[in-house]
Structures are given as C-alpha cells and as structure tokens.
Amino acid sequence: MSVKQYLCGPCLEEKGEIEGVVYCKECEEPLCAQCKQDHLRIKVSKHHKLCDRADVPSQEIQELLKSLIACPNHEKEGVVYLCKDHDVTCCNKCAMADHRKCEEVKVFADILHDITLESTGLKQVLHDLQQQGERLLEHEQKHEELVSEIESKALSSLQTIKQRLLDIYEQIKNNVLSAIADKKKIIQDKIKENTENLSQFLIDVKQQSTYFENVEQFGTNEHVVLLQRRLKKDAVSRLKSIVDELEKHKSKSSFKCIEDTSLDSLLLEIKNSLRIKNFTCDLSKTGSDTGNNHNKPYTERIPELKSGKDLTILPMFDKAKFPDPVSCTWIDKYIVIYLRPDNVLLVIEENSDFVLSKFKCHSSSWSVSRTGPTDMVISMPHAHKIAFAQLRYGNIHVLTELKTKAPYHYVTKNMSLNQYICITKDIGQIDLLNNDGTLLRDISLSLDLKECATSLHTFCSFNAYYLMLVFSQGKSDKLVALNLNGENIFEYKHPDLRSTGQLAVDPMGNMYVRSFNRKVHQISPSGQYIRSLSFKNESDYPIGICFNSTFDQIALIDYRGGNQYLRVYTFT
Structure with missing residues (x-):
C-alpha cells in the first residue's frame, strides 16, 4: 500500500494528512488515533471491526471487497437482499423494481449464518482442487523428467548401435x-x-x-x-x-x-532397427505405472497373470489328436501353438478364448520360428523342405517351399543379415543360407558341440541381440551357446535344468528357459544365472515359452494333469 493509502480517511477529506494507526474494515479506510476514538464513540460506527495497519488487506483484496458488496446493477448501492428465486443479490432499488413478486427474497444479514456454514464445504472443495492442481503440476514435472530420461536412453541406444x-x-x-x-x-x-x-x-x-x-x-x-x-x-x-x-x-x-x-x-x-513410437503412460497410477514398467530392466520386471485358457476345452482342439504341444510363437496379435505328432498349428488370438484357425502341415514338421512381423518359417526335415508362411487375419498361408540338400530340423532367421540359420540334428550340421536358399557357408562344430546338437531332446534358439545360437539339451542340466563361427561362448549348468524345451530371449539378450522345479530361469547373455521367475500356477509345468512383439508379455504353454493350458503374463 502506498504512503497515501495509510493516511487517515476522514482527515484527508478535511485536507489533513495524518497517518492512520488502524484500519476499519466496514469503512474500508485507515483511521488516525483521534478518528479511531470518534469512530468507537459514534453509535453508527462503534461496532465496526478495526484492525492493525499491518493487517490491512492488499489493494486487490480491497477492490474485491468493494465489488462483492456493490449491487450488480447500481454501483453506488450496497447489496441488502438475496433473491433465492433468481439466485442474485440486490439492493433496495432492485428489490423494489425487479423482485417484488419473488417468493423468497431474504435480507442478506439474516442468512449470513447459513452461508458461513456452507463456506466450510466450499473451502474444502477449493483445498481439494488446489491439491489436485499441485498433483497435476508434479505429474507434468515428472513427465518432463521422464521424456528427458527417454531421450537420454534413446541417445544411449544410438551410441550403442553406433x-x-x-x-x-x-x-x-x-x-x-x-x-x-x-x-x-x-x-x-x-x-x-x-x-x-x-x-x-x-x-x-x-x-x-x-x-x-x-x-x-x-x-x-x-x-x-x-x-x-x-x-x-x-x-x-x-x-x-x-x-x-x-x-x-x-x-x-x-x-x-x-x-x-x-x-x-x-x-x-x-x-529401421530403431524407431520412435508414440506411447501413453500415466505416472499418477501407483503400482501400475506403465511408463516406469516400460523402462524397468528386464531383471526387475515381475510377471503377473493376464489370462489363462484350458486348450483342451477350446473348440477345434482335439485332445485325442493333439496330446503334445511342443512350442509356441507369438506373431502380431496371435499365438501360434505347434502340436506334435499330428503336425498341426493352432492359431489363437491373444485376447480371445477360441481357436481362430488350424493349419495341417503337408509333411512331418519339426519347428516353427517367427521371421518377421507376420512371417514364419516351418522346417520339414523328413521331406528335405523349408516352408515360408505368412499369418493373415489369423490364418496361415504358405507362400513357398524350398527344397534343401540337408534335412534341417531347426530353422531361424538372422534378420539383421537376412540369412537363415539351419540346424540338422541327425549329424550336428549347421548351415547359413542366403535369402534365396543358396548355401552361404557351414559352421564347423567340435565333437562336443556336435554331440550337443544331435541330442535327442535338444531345442535350439537364436539370440539375435548377441548373434549366438543356444542349445538346450533335454536330458542334460546345461545350456550351450556358440557364435556363428562355431566357437563355444558359454555353458550354463544347473541341477534344476531337465527337459528344458523351448527358450525365449528378451531385447537385452537375457534368456528364459524352464527348469525342473516348474519355474523359469532368467540367464544373462554371458551365461550367468540372474533369478528364477515364479508364476501364479506353480503346479503347472511350462513347455513352450515366447514373447510378444513389444516384449511386455510372455506366453507359456503349461501341462498339468493331462491337460494343456495357455497362460499369458504381463511384465510389471
């Protein structure tokens, strides 16, 4: 407040400039010591509320107070009534002119007590709105930090790629x-x-x-x-x-x-190996933070059950014909389950409870691998063939078949080099084929690695992130990894590993393989044990395992009591 605003109002009207010592809230002006005494003595003003000069409201509040008490239609008149019929305040002039026929026109002073009670709830509403606004502001600040963190990680990924x-x-x-x-x-x-x-x-x-x-x-x-x-x-x-x-x-x-x-x-x-994609996250949801979960290391993510299906009761699933699911592959929004010995592929949409389609392989097949967003390759070793297929609207279509010199059991694709990696279990032979099927070169293996590759229950997977093949020996307690020159990278041994079956690999190169204690081991790219993942149905026995394309969900084919189950878990 300026110096002039601290001068006594009544004295100022008499051309005197005396400093005020108190402030009258009703008169809305400062008073000097003498005027204060007069104010308290006069009957009209003796009950006015006086406050110290330090408690004088700001000019903005003073103007607000004046505007609140002023009649909306007559600036020089103060409000006297509240018309509840029209929900407006009014002065004497307005009451006589516009509200004579209204049924509820109350004297404002008579209903102040009720209004004061109502203001308590209003204060709470404003307090809640303030807290909500502060939370939103904090959210925006955290979101800004998240965007900066994502940018830093993207730059780090670029450096890694470089x-x-x-x-x-x-x-x-x-x-x-x-x-x-x-x-x-x-x-x-x-x-x-x-x-x-x-x-x-x-x-x-x-x-x-x-x-x-x-x-x-x-x-x-x-x-x-x-x-x-x-x-x-x-x-x-x-x-x-x-x-x-x-x-x-x-x-x-x-x-x-x-x-x-x-x-x-x-x-x-x-x-096209790295791209920026729109992503929606909500940092305010405690315990289900999609953004944070998306950025969590895979060594910290916890699988939570999203859905479960008993395959044996689904339409088109014949338990008598399909007793032995071997593996699963997640392609687009579909999960393809390979059933041996009938050589049938079942296609199930990730969120549905029925089999969309059933595909019968023409020849005895051995493995199915995803080779693109909607593409897959099917090995048919007994016919010396490889089938290149595509998934369209839940149906499998074979595009072409390639006649091969060797009976390849496992075929996968090194998508970074557009080459196919083909393994013959019978003689432990590994060949690299060009995209047109011509032989690029073979990979020489030592006697020990050949023995691993020819084991009866061996399952092979390709870790594209570290360009290495990983063999799981079904009746052994170890995994064996080798590079594309046939050199041994590591051997992972654990007494829980028996009949390991299918492997899965996350974007960090960590490997997932079932163990004999009905859990899944998470193993680092260097062959070190990270942890055992427990799933909700501990009595189940996972056979097949695969990730979706965004690597935030994992599917397991479980076996229990003669029935087969497909369970989908979300990583949180």
Whole structure:
C-alpha cells in the first residue's frame, strides 16, 4: 500500500494528512488515533471491526471487497437482499423494481449464518482442487523428467548401435583383409614360382639362340647343319615341352569381393532397427505405472497373470489328436501353438478364448520360428523342405517351399543379415543360407558341440541381440551357446535344468528357459544365472515359452494333469 493509502480517511477529506494507526474494515479506510476514538464513540460506527495497519488487506483484496458488496446493477448501492428465486443479490432499488413478486427474497444479514456454514464445504472443495492442481503440476514435472530420461536412453541406444556397427565393421574389415591376405599369398607364391620357371626358360632359349648365332658367324656350313640337327632333335623339342607346361600352369587364380546380402537391404534393415513410437503412460497410477514398467530392466520386471485358457476345452482342439504341444510363437496379435505328432498349428488370438484357425502341415514338421512381423518359417526335415508362411487375419498361408540338400530340423532367421540359420540334428550340421536358399557357408562344430546338437531332446534358439545360437539339451542340466563361427561362448549348468524345451530371449539378450522345479530361469547373455521367475500356477509345468512383439508379455504353454493350458503374463 502506498504512503497515501495509510493516511487517515476522514482527515484527508478535511485536507489533513495524518497517518492512520488502524484500519476499519466496514469503512474500508485507515483511521488516525483521534478518528479511531470518534469512530468507537459514534453509535453508527462503534461496532465496526478495526484492525492493525499491518493487517490491512492488499489493494486487490480491497477492490474485491468493494465489488462483492456493490449491487450488480447500481454501483453506488450496497447489496441488502438475496433473491433465492433468481439466485442474485440486490439492493433496495432492485428489490423494489425487479423482485417484488419473488417468493423468497431474504435480507442478506439474516442468512449470513447459513452461508458461513456452507463456506466450510466450499473451502474444502477449493483445498481439494488446489491439491489436485499441485498433483497435476508434479505429474507434468515428472513427465518432463521422464521424456528427458527417454531421450537420454534413446541417445544411449544410438551410441550403442553406433559402437556395435563400428565393431561389426571392424570384424568385417578384419575378415575381408585376412581372407585377401591369405588368397593373395597363395596367388603370389604361384606367380613367383611361374616367374622363376619362365626366367629359366628364357635363359635357356637365349642360350640356344646365342649358340646358333656364334656357329653361323664362326663355323662352316657343315657346322650350321649339324647344329640345326641337334637343336631340332633335342633342344627345341625340350623347350616346346617346357613352354607347354608353363602355358598349362600359368596364373589364373584370383578373387573378388561378393555381397552375400544386398547392401541396400542390409542398410534398410539397420535404418529401421530403431524407431520412435508414440506411447501413453500415466505416472499418477501407483503400482501400475506403465511408463516406469516400460523402462524397468528386464531383471526387475515381475510377471503377473493376464489370462489363462484350458486348450483342451477350446473348440477345434482335439485332445485325442493333439496330446503334445511342443512350442509356441507369438506373431502380431496371435499365438501360434505347434502340436506334435499330428503336425498341426493352432492359431489363437491373444485376447480371445477360441481357436481362430488350424493349419495341417503337408509333411512331418519339426519347428516353427517367427521371421518377421507376420512371417514364419516351418522346417520339414523328413521331406528335405523349408516352408515360408505368412499369418493373415489369423490364418496361415504358405507362400513357398524350398527344397534343401540337408534335412534341417531347426530353422531361424538372422534378420539383421537376412540369412537363415539351419540346424540338422541327425549329424550336428549347421548351415547359413542366403535369402534365396543358396548355401552361404557351414559352421564347423567340435565333437562336443556336435554331440550337443544331435541330442535327442535338444531345442535350439537364436539370440539375435548377441548373434549366438543356444542349445538346450533335454536330458542334460546345461545350456550351450556358440557364435556363428562355431566357437563355444558359454555353458550354463544347473541341477534344476531337465527337459528344458523351448527358450525365449528378451531385447537385452537375457534368456528364459524352464527348469525342473516348474519355474523359469532368467540367464544373462554371458551365461550367468540372474533369478528364477515364479508364476501364479506353480503346479503347472511350462513347455513352450515366447514373447510378444513389444516384449511386455510372455506366453507359456503349461501341462498339468493331462491337460494343456495357455497362460499369458504381463511384465510389471
């Protein structure tokens, strides 16, 4: 409040400037000591509320107080009545002019007590609104922090991709330069040998030519004729034989750099390997924070049951025909279950309770793997075939079949290089095929790894994040991982591992495999035990296991009491 506003109001009207010591709330002006005494003595103002100058409200509040007491229609008149019929305040003039016929026109002073009681609830409403606003403000601040954190993680992912690209480039460069050096040495050794033989040959020819020139120069005709006879009989025939051999063994070997995978396709795959997608989260929901769950490490996420289905009671599921589910694969919004020995694929929508379709394989199949957003590959080792199929609206369509030289049991795809990894269990052979089915190279295995690959109950999975194959030996207590050069990376042993079956891999490269104690082991990419995941139905026995495309849900095929169950868990 300015200095002028602290001057006594009545004195100021008399042209006197005396500082006020109190403030009258009803008169809305300061009072000096004398005017205060007069104020308390006069009957009209003796009950006015006075307050210290320090408690004087701000100019904004004073203006608000004036506006509240002023009649909406007559600025110089104060409100006297409250018309409940029209829910408006009014002065004497308004009451006489506009509200004479209203049934409930109350004197404002008479109903102040009731209004005061009502204000308690209003204060609570305003208090609640303030708290809600503060929570929303805190939410926005946390959301801003979350967006910054996501940005940091995206930048970190870019750095990781950059480093991995640089690492793989170094590997490619070293492999190419090493192969060039090896081939170049062989070719250069051959060139050196041929060069030395040719040099000796030319010396021999030159020597015979020199003999002939000298005999012509210094000898008689008889000498020339005799030398001609000797050259034709011995030297010339010998030199012709030598030059024919040199011609036959002249250098032909060379080499060239071939792109086994289309470079443009590979670069496109790399370009699309990381993308930004819209995502909705609500940081205010304690205990079900989608945003935080999405960013939790997979080593901290807990599986919670989302849905469960008894497969044996679903339509189109014949328990007599389909006694043995082997594996499951999550493609788009569908879960594909492979049933052996009848070689049938059942397609179930993730949120439905019935089988959408049933696909009968033409030949005895062995494994099914997802190779794209809606694509899959089916191995048919007994027919020496691979079937490339696609899932369309819940139905499986075979696009083409590839005849193979070897009976491949497990076929998966290295999508980063657009190559197929094919494993033959019978002889422990692993081949890499180009996208068109031509053989790129084979992977040599040691005797121990061959024995693992040919084990009766072996199941194989490809860890695309670390470019390694992982074998689970059904009747052994270990997993074996090897790189695409056939070198052993790690062996994971645990007494709980028996009949391990299908494996699953999360985006961090952690592996999930069932254990004999009916839990699922989570194993790091280096082969270290992380933890055992317990699921709600501990009496169940997981057989197949797979992730959805966003890796926030996991499906298990369970076995219990002769019945098969499909259970879907959400990671929180």
